Amino acid sequence: MRRVIVDTDTGVDDALALMLLAADPEVEILAVVSVFGNTTGERAADNARYVLDTCGRTDVPVYRGADEPLVQELRMNPGIHGEDGFGNTGLRPAESVDPEPVGVSVVLDLVDRYDGEIDYLALGPQTNLAAAVEARPDLLQRLRSTTIVGTLGPALYHDTAPWEDRRFRVSRDPNVSFDIDAARIVAAHEGDVTWCGPYVTRQALVPEDFFLDIASSTGFAPAQLITAISRDYAGFYSRSYPQPEGRRVMGINDSMAVASLLYPELVTGAVMRPLETFRDPETGDRYLAGVHPVKDETRPIHRVVFDMDFDGVLDRIGEVLRRPLPWR
16 A cells, blocks of 8 residues: 655646546555645645545545745746636636645654655645755655656756757746756755656657547546546647647646556656756756766765656556546
8 A cells, every 4th residue: 555645736637647546546645735836726726626526535635735936936837727727617626625734734744654654746846845855854765755747857968958858849847947946955855756757758648539538438527527627738738749630639747657656667767867957048947857977976866767658657547537436
């Protein structure tokens, strides 16, 4: 049994990732904590509550987390996930998530209670995680594992502009660039940490029909929710990454991180690297990438995923969405 904390800026791909966790009988979701990013921290919490309620998982607690970065100005992604993170559908849970207790306090209490047993999944900016690390500098070592959706992946040897890879021409690495200070705090600490960023996630653009077919053939609520909130999201990806014959596609970014945790055999390429900060001189945005260790390296060494069995991930997603409720 895995005990998991999910830290999410609940947009479309976050919703799908939550479903993978909610359906797994070997996963105990101890808490879901919200963070700004795809939408506001407040709305991200309500979106997570709505997803879990739709999946029949009213037992999973949701808490409000960070509403803004540690230092830099607040930025979000309304053009991709909609102002509400749910494709401007206006879907809301029956009751909004209470602002108390504060998510980071919950995380610290859970780590004390389940020392060495928790897998932490950071699907949005790392603001909550960094705040917890600042409160407990050994926190990453007290977690069983930490999996983060972020970084530009493994940089080439002596590469000085890793953001120029074609995968990043639309949105490069918002989870890191929206709070670079938080990301750097996490990168500077030892622990069993895996970064699964857009370098790998953007390799998997899934046909929108994959989800539409499941929703129409099963009528199951989780699949119908994904199709309802992903219409504009798929439009963004389809415009940004034009496909033959105008086929519509969408990203499943956060599901990659969940798959790397739950199904490690699906990770087909990863390297152990220290992380280095890079700055795009045109935009001023800063990013992290895994770089080659130098002689007498002193920086923490983290795992950076660069390839996965994408068909295998999609098979797991399809199996979950075709499974009738209740999942527990």
